Amino acid sequence: MDEELVEEINRHPILHWNYRSYTSVPTELKIYGTHIKEIYLKQNKLEKLPEWIGCLKNLCNLYLSGNCLKHLTSELLQLKNLTVIDISDNELDELPDTIYYLSNLIELRCDNNKLAKLPEKIGFLGAMSFLSVEQNCLESLPQSLGCCFSLEGLNLKGNKLKNLPNNLAFLPQLDIVIVSKNELLFLPSISFACNPIVSFSKNPCINYMSYEMFAHVLDPHLMKCNSNTFSYTHDTNFQNVLLKSDVDKFSNLVVEVVGWKKYSTNSDLETLLVLPEPLKDIYDEENSRVPSLFELLLRYCYSSTPSYNRTRFFYKKMDENMLPSHLRHLLIQGPAAVCHNCFSFIFTECVLWVVVKLLMCNICGENEILTSVYFCTTTCARKFLADENDIDLDEKLSVHKQKWTRVN
Secondary structure, eight states: OOHHHHHHHHHOSEEEOTTSOOSSOOTHHHHHOTTOOEEEOTTSOOSSOOGGGGGOTTOOEEEOOSSOOOOOOGGGGGOTTOOEEEOOSSOOSOOOTTGGGOTTOOEEEOOSSOOSOOOTTGGGOTTOOEEEOOSSOOSOOOGGGGGOTTOOEEEOOSSOOSOOOGGGGGOTTOOEEEOOSSOOSOOOSSOOTTOOEEEOOSOTTOOEEEHHHHHHHTOHHHHHHOTTGGGHHHHHTTOOOOOGGGGGGOSSOEEEETTOOTTOSSTTOOOEEEOOTTOOEEEOTTSOOOOOHHHHHHHHHHHTSOGGGHHHHHHHHHHTTOSOHHHHHHHHHOOSEEOTTTOOEESSEEEEEEEEEEEEETTTEEEEEEEEEEESSHHHHHHHHHHGGGSOGGGOTGGGEEOEEEOO
């Protein structure tokens, strides 16, 4: 028994044990440390946490960055008062599936690990306001993230993400989203509910934006808060890097923009746009079609549910087995887009326009980019087209429409 250590534990509610080369957490803490509220164990050599860690019932903040942890013991989940965990710079390849037991957790930092996925129910951490999973190996995100109604900051920089869950756009307190240095094929087609700053530079596969997101990027508040807003077109380039041979890799719909070669440095490259899920059928306003009953059911179910708890509501219905599984999955995932004319939600089918817009870049000047515009029915598209007769030519979206063909 280390008497000096015992005295330190007894005298302080906060322990600063950084840079002590600990290979294990001192057992003195188990006997004398039940009152401890905060522990700093950064930059040690811990390979695992003790099974008795759950005895520290008053622990609120736990800092474990810069160790050698390969997994987290389930006893950690007994610490119901935990509000902050920093497990960055370790060797973790997974988080406990039941991490949502930490119901008071506000901040979770997992940067620079080897995480290939996040727990499916991580979104049930209802108090969490900040999640950082920078520099990991994430290829996708759980749909439950749309349940994190307290989430204000989301840092996903430096992963392998191809897309973001649609339902993130509805989080009511989201202030900043960092998804730079990923492999995103597109950004959410729905504008975020609370206008967060969205940092998406260095995603080389993004070659278009929805018109909703285009308007979001041009929001004066965001331009004022983030001086890099106009550098997105430089950092991301909106270059075409997809080949038709790549299409088989995607379950998403893919369209080719006919004759659009602005971003193609290779004459053999077509301009291919990967559309958001769950779109399955697209057409233009010249086709006199009506939405399917299934599509109308999805729109009705989603719009008739209170907006503040849609994702959690449909998760509950899933647990109660009250809806068909395919329907539940689509409702949890959320709509692919919103009608540009009447603002109805769109899930699996719609009218698609591809429109050229100008965006200023503070590095490379004026830049043309492709934007996608969605309509819930041909009637809405035609009404919008008729209403455009009353506005200036330069402002008309229809003037800048591009022809497209479906690839898959």
